[in-house]
Amino acid sequence: MPLAEILGSIQRSELYVVHIGRQNGPRVATLTVDDRASDLRWTEDERRDAARYVHKLYVVPRVAPGLGSALLDWAGRHAAGAGAEWLRLDVWTENRRLRQYYEDQGFSLVRVVGGLDSGALYQRPSTTCVERDPSLIIVDSTTEYVPPPSEP
Numbered sequence: 001m002p003l004a005e006i007l008g009s010i011q012r013s014e015l016y017v018v019h020i021g022r023q024n025g026p027r028v029a030t031l032t033v034d035d036r037a038s039d040l041r042w043t044e045d046e047r048r049d050a051a052r053y054v055h056k057l058y059v060v061p062r063v064a065p066g067l068g069s070a071l072l073d074w075a076g077r078h079a080a081g082a083g084a085e086w087l088r089l090d091v092w093t094e095n096r097r098l099r100q101y102y103e104d105q106g107f108s109l110v111r112v113v114g115g116l117d118s119g120a121l122y123q124r125p126s127t128t129c130v131e132r133d134p135s136l137i138i139v140d141s142t143t144e145y146v147p148p149p150s151e152p
């Protein structure tokens with residue numbers, strides 16, 4: 001991932017870091033949500049759609065099962081709040097397991113773009129909500145993960 005791309009996401013306030021419990025608590029996840037569609041992947045018509053694009057989703061393993069799913073729901077709410085109809089992402093074409101994960105999260109395959117590693121394009125309505133665990137609360141303004149009371 002080019003550093004300039006990451007720095008650009010930070011400067012535009014599109015990169016989110018998720019903390020447990022409080023804003024300076026342990027960092028457990030990151031993602032970016034933006035409206036910049038890749039013109040290598042999405043057609044001109046699709047780029048005109050009201051959509052937000054998730055990139056760089058990463059969750060520290062085994063800290064909070066389902067957090068990735070909850071964050072995708074959060075990204076959807078964020079997108080819907082900004083007037084977007086679709087939440088979109090691209091996945092490594094050959095990574096069948098990861099593609100299955102996104103399909104299980106309610107994403108539909110739009111198409112596979114040849115000649116790109118990350119060419120499997122997916123979308124779901126921004127209003128889709130998959131995570132049912134009520135203990136996974138993502139606080140919108142700060143993107144915090146608030147653990148259930150039983151957790152230390």
Ligand SMILES: CC(C)(COP(=O)(O)OP(=O)(O)OC[C@H]1O[C@@H](n2cnc3c(N)ncnc32)[C@H](O)[C@@H]1OP(=O)(O)O)[C@@H](O)C(=O)NCCC(=O)NCCS
Nearest residue numbers: 057058059060064065066067068069090091095097098101
């Ligand atoms: C993808 C991710 C955010 C999902 O988080 P989550 O909703 O909390 O779900 P889990 O971490 O339990 O993963 C769900 C399933 O996807 C699989 N998976 C996750 N990342 C994967 C990857 N990069 N390649 C293949 N499979 C992957 C997990 O092994 C798990 O499979 P299982 O249910 O058969 O055990 C998280 O696993 C992650 O950060 N993965 C590494 C980074 C990554 O691949 N990000 C996606 C970029 S498009």
